[in-house]
Amino acid sequence: MLVVAPQVDSRTNTQNRSPIYGVTIPDGYRQWQLIAPALEAEPLDELRAVLGNAAAVDAYRKGTLPFPDGSVLVKLAWKQKPSPEFEPATVPGAATTVQIMVKDSKKYAATGGWGFGRFIDGKPVDEAQHQTCFACHQARVKGHDFVFTRWAP
Amino acid sequence: MLVVAPQVDSRTNTQNRSPIYGVTIPDGYRQWQLIAPALEAEPLDELRAVLGNAAAVDAYRKGTLPFPDGSVLVKLAWKQKPSPEFEPATVPGAATTVQIMVKDSKKYAATGGWGFGRFIDGKPVDEAQHQTCFACHQARVKGHDFVFTRWAP
Numbered sequence: 001m002l003v004v005a006p007q008v009d010s011r012t013n014t015q016n017r018s019p020i021y022g023v024t025i026p027d028g029y030r031q032w033q034l035i036a037p038a039l040e041a042e043p044l045d046e047l048r049a050v051l052g053n054a055a056a057v058d059a060y061r062k063g064t065l066p067f068p069d070g071s072v073l074v075k076l077a078w079k080q081k082p083s084p085e086f087e088p089a090t091v092p093g094a095a096t097t098v099q100i101m102v103k104d105s106k107k108y109a110a111t112g113g114w115g116f117g118r119f120i121d122g123k124p125v126d127e128a129q130h131q132t133c134f135a136c137h138q139a140r141v142k143g144h145d146f147v148f149t150r151w152a153p
Numbered sequence: 154m155l156v157v158a159p160q161v162d163s164r165t166n167t168q169n170r171s172p173i174y175g176v177t178i179p180d181g182y183r184q185w186q187l188i189a190p191a192l193e194a195e196p197l198d199e200l201r202a203v204l205g206n207a208a209a210v211d212a213y214r215k216g217t218l219p220f221p222d223g224s225v226l227v228k229l230a231w232k233q234k235p236s237p238e239f240e241p242a243t244v245p246g247a248a249t250t251v252q253i254m255v256k257d258s259k260k261y262a263a264t265g266g267w268g269f270g271r272f273i274d275g276k277p278v279d280e281a282q283h284q285t286c287f288a289c290h291q292a293r294v295k296g297h298d299f300v301f302t303r304w305a306p
Contacts, residue, residue: 033183037190037202039233039243049190049202049305078305080192085293085301090192092305140238148238152202152231152245 016119019127023102023117026053029074033057036152039080046077047092050149056103066113066145071103073147096120101147112138112146169272172280176255176270179206182227186210189305192233199230200245203302209256219266219298224256226300249273254300265291265299 017024032051040046052060056071077099078092098119105113116133118125137146144150170177185204193199205213209224230252231245251272258266269286271278290299297303 031186034187034202034204036245037200038236038245039192039200041241041243044241047190047192047305049187051187076305083191083301088194088197089301090194091303092189092191095306148236148242150244152200152229153248 016122016124018100018115018117018119018124018130020130021102021108021111021115021117023100023115023124025098025100025117025119025122026072026074029053029072029098029100030076032074034152035060035073036149038149040077044077044096045080046096047080047090048075048077050075060151066105067103067147069103069105069113073101073149075099075149097125098122112142114146169275169277171253171268171270171272171277171283173283174255174261174264174268174270176253176268176277178251178253178270178272178275179225179227182206182225183229185227187305188213188226188302191302193230197230197249198233199249200233200243201228201230203228213304219258220256220300222256222258222266226254226302228252228302250278251275265295267299 029051032053035050035052038048038050040048051074053072055068056073059067059071075098077096079094079096080090081093083089083091100117102115103113104115108115111134114134116130118129118133137148141148182204185206188203188205191201191203193201204227206225208221209226212220212224228251230249232247232249233243234246236242236244253270255268256266257268261268264287267287269283271282271286290301294301
């Protein structure tokens with residue numbers, strides 16, 4: 001039997017991988033469970049929601065820290081806009097970024113076990129932006145395994 | 154064989170059913186998919202997230218209106234509070250209400266096919282509050298099958 005190796009190995013297709021970390025947007029993340037919504041003030045002026053895969057949700061529910069390898073968090077962000085139908089409400093406008101954290105304690109040992117990816121329209125932003133991720137998480141939420149978001153009760 | 158009928162039929166246990174509509178908090182709703190987050194201004198000052206069951210999510214994804222019978226939407230609400238770790242962010246504080254819409258076009262024919270339930274700490278609020286639900290939805294979002302929330306892209 002002749003076995004033909006594929007010419008492109010999807011594992012080494014770097015087009016949609018974040019610089020530094022090589023993180024990709026996970027399949028099906030929009031179906032993942034809600035961890036919590038949030039609001040970010042000006043100048044970003046965004047509504048946000050963090051979703052987690054099953055491993056991440058399980059860790060949140062049990063209070064497990066650090067998060068186990070395989071945990072993935074996805075933050076969706078939208079410009080906020082006034083609801084045209086209900087004055088006191090602010091609702092999602094255009095999608096802005098998708099931001100991802102992937103736990104792999106060996107691969108990302110130098111950054112608290114987390115790999116980061118920040119995407120606009122499905123494409124990773126540049127390396128300079130990715131260089132800022134861990135420093136901020138390290139400075140502010142080291143005591144919560146470098147994760148800002150808490151479970152919304 | 155002696156068959157003893159249960160003394161309490163859970164279907165007629167009205168303790169945790171909303172007045173007027175008889176809507177209950179659905180099992181497992183916290184695992185449902187996110188439709189959209191939102192913010193509500195003062196005096197409520199709340200972060201919110203609407204989750205939907207599979208029938209509701211399918212209708213949103215396909216743009217199906219009216220929503221099919223069996224669609225259920227759950228709105229979770231929390232007092233908003235400044236993130237103690239990241240100044241520009243506002244995050245969920247204490248949970249306030251859980252609000253539910255259940256589509257049953259026959260049972261709720263008089264209210265656009267929707268039954269409403271508003272709960273605090275798992276208990277329905279009073280009848281007077283439930284009398285306000287449909288009038289507001291009818292006045293403001295009749296053209297979207299009486300549902301305010303749109304899918305967050």
